[in-house]
Amino acid sequence: MAPSLMRSAAPSFDALVPAFSASTCSLDVSAVSPAHRRLGLYYEDLIGTLLSGALPCDPLSVRRNVQCAQAGITAGEFDFLYRSTEQWFHLETAVKFYLCCGDGSALEHFVGPGRRDRLDIKWQRLQQHQLRLASHPVGRECLDRLGIRNVHSQLLMPGYLFYRAGAEVPGSTLHREISPRHQQGWWLPLRDLELLPASRDHRYAILSKLRWLAPARLADDQALDWHALREQLVARAGPALVVQLSCVPVSGSRNRWCETGRGFVVPDDWEPTVLESRIQSRRH
Template sequence: MRDTAVRDLAWLLLSPDLLRPQLPLGALANPFETAQELQATIDWLYALDATPGPLHRDLAATRITRVGRYAERLLGWFLQHGPAARLIAAGVALRRAGVTLGECDFLVQSRQGVRLHWELAVKCYLHAGRGGDTRNAEDSPPARLADYVGPNLKDRFDLKLAHLLDHQLPLSAREEFASTGYAGPWTPRMFVKGWLFYRAGAPRADALELDPAHGRGWWVTRREWPAFALAHARRWRALPRLEWLAPRLTTRREQSAAAEASYVDALALAAQTSNQPGPVMVAAFVEDNAGDLIERSRGFIVPDEWPEQATRYAKQ
């Protein structure tokens, strides 16, 4: 698939989950209940890729700046127009005495009639702990979900999972939920996608809660960046937040002079990002036989002081 929005939607539906099931409450959402629904969705995505205009117009109807909101709009489009589960309601706010208790992301119904409450999260976390080092397994403590922190050090994977399990997923089972007009029962499911990034050159064991097939990237400090980058690729580009979902692809037809100028070598990218106050996601690109630029890998360049700050945050 070559259209950017369609590729992002396909990634959202088909990429591995970040987590294993966290039973009893944290079962995983499955957009396809049968092999036939999966194949029908793949066929539907290819058709959408050929004529993506309606999806583009829907995304352009409101200004989207957050990657989570972008993912919500993509998943909502699939539930409204796709060949599998169908949308009942989105963004259902639960209130009591004028106070908002929370908001359910999606209420859906499968083709088999099962009524489901989906909570969506798309996350990018960097592994910042010292545990799980496979080179010294006897001496190293096991990896923890708390070791995975957000780039801005205001989010941690263990805290996010706890919020999903303890607050978000139980919302649709609360007695007050009948007041929303969508009386249950609803079966809760979590829909958690994203990427986890590990320090380059430092082997780590995954936390037990993680799906081993999760999307992976790397991170390096600014001091480490030139040597790392020069050994890995010649063409690099910084990725804005709305490009944090699917691996990037720029077709030869799309490579205008302006677009071409955004692909730079390692030293130029270091200069571009040197004034950024926090971590910056970047991607390495290679050119295929058709002249398209395809993402080879992605990761973060972090300030030199960030690892120590992140380790402290992981221990809080």
């Protein structure tokens, strides 16, 4: 399973449930049909499937999306409550993709491709609200109704951090909360697309959002050469997640193209300062 973006989150799903084993409880992401258009909800579906497969066949051992409300007061929602080895856990999940627009020394340097999200804001929300729900009076009352005691809160937060193509990836300057094992990619404005190789050995694809979680594997006729990629990107209005592909010969069939890297291509006028102005306007 994909590693976490943050040091203080669970390293991966494997580390959460002792009973989980990649050899006995593996999950093909493509085999789980998306029931939602939002990537975060699709990711929750995948985690729910994994938890149900890894834990005993007790329907009450895993509870999902438990609302915490009392007398008209809504404190929040538990993404998951699950029981493993006689211990109850509260699991929050998030899968995030951020572009680094600085030297990586501050969490605010990491901005979502749609400029509506930022890592420091998300991290503060998780730490100060979502992961503290079990200790909130309404959250505790909700757990009491379910007969759940001594809950241990956990966070699962995989994803990618993307660094400007052609620039040095931050090392010692990277913010201390970011895990050194996080998955990395690149980003560039459309005007710098020439930084991507255009030889016959390289192919590309633009992934729709619900395909961002798994490494891409495409048939020969689905892969784009550099010129076809540029043509499609010019016709788009917003950021696009592009995967780089290499050919893997498959006996008895057409070539298969497998992902070797990924990154965001953004419009030339994409500016992270737009997000900052929106945040400031909400504060006043």
